[in-house]
Amino acid sequence: MASTPETKLADNEVPQSSFFSELFSPVNLILTVIIVVLVYKILRSKFGKSSVEPPAPELPKIRKDMTVAELRQYDGTQPDGRVLVAVNGWIFDATRGRRFYGPGGPYAVFGGKDASRGLATFSVTSSDKEYDDLSDLNSMEMESVKEWEAQFREKYDLVGRLLKPGEEPTNYSDEETEETEPSTNNPEEKKEQ
Numbered sequence: 793m794a795s796t797p798e799t800k801l802a803d804n805e806v807p808q809s810s811f812f813s814e815l816f817s818p819v820n821l822i823l824t825v826i827i828v829v830l831v832y833k834i835l836r837s838k839f840g841k842s843s844v845e846p847p848a849p850e851l852p853k854i855r856k857d858m859t860v861a862e863l864r865q866y867d868g869t870q871p872d873g874r875v876l877v878a879v880n881g882w883i884f885d886a887t888r889g890r891r892f893y894g895p896g897g898p899y900a901v902f903g904g905k906d907a908s909r910g911l912a913t914f915s916v917t918s919s920d921k922e923y924d925d926l927s928d929l930n931s932m933e934m935e936s937v938k939e940w941e942a943q944f945r946e947k948y949d950l951v952g953r954l955l956k957p958g959e960e961p962t963n964y965s966d967e968e969t970e971e972t973e974p975s976t977n978n979p980e981e982k983k984e985q
């Protein structure tokens with residue numbers, strides 16, 4: 793009555809072939825792949841960026857209104873590599889975005905320049921006008937400039953206003969280091985406050 797006693801295994805014993813086939817079962821393989829991908833993504837998000845990009849140089853913050861001519865020197869070619877970009881009458885410190893606006897970057901033409909018109913018209917060009925008042929831009933283009941300005945405000949430190957010819961710079965020396973963002977988009981209004 794004994795049924796094949798030589799092939800029967802003890803209750804706690806797993807046959808080797810079955811152990812390996814379970815180890816490499818499709819479910820386990822899929823789980824392993826998922827775990828490897830997740831670990832890779834976590835490691836890449838933690839360490840990947842710093843290994844690809846050199847650490848941004850920590851430059852002292854500057855707070856200053858400038859003319860177009862003064863702005864021009866901050867195109868990233870100076871030894872400190874500072875890059876300033878003006879948008880809609882405001883100057884931003886885009887040194888953090890050197891890879892975009894610094895020498896050799898895809899948007900290097902905006903480094904040390906008023907990028908408003910180029911951004912508004914979706915053209916990677918900048919003019920050397922003494923001051924571009926943007927008055928000929930249509931409402932859609934002006935909307936676009938304002939959106940770019942908001943984006944720059946989010947990402948970069950505000951340096952000051954882009955001065956029209958003859959306009960006097962604001963004295964920021966008394967300003968708190970915890971600088972309060974201007975509540976208006978219009979540099980003119982800000983000046984009148």
Ligand code: HEM
Binds near residue numbers: 892910916947
């Ligand atoms: C085929 C056309 C274009 C493609 C595929 C493209 C693609 C990109 C990409 C991939 C980034 C990087 C985003 C990031 O890593 O944060 C970028 C950034 C940027 N793009 Fe373009 N772009 C194009 C055209 C333009 C044009 C025409 C302008 C303006 C005139 C422009 C202005 C910018 C600016 C200013 C940034 C940097 C924003 C920042 O400071 O973070 N792009 N673009």
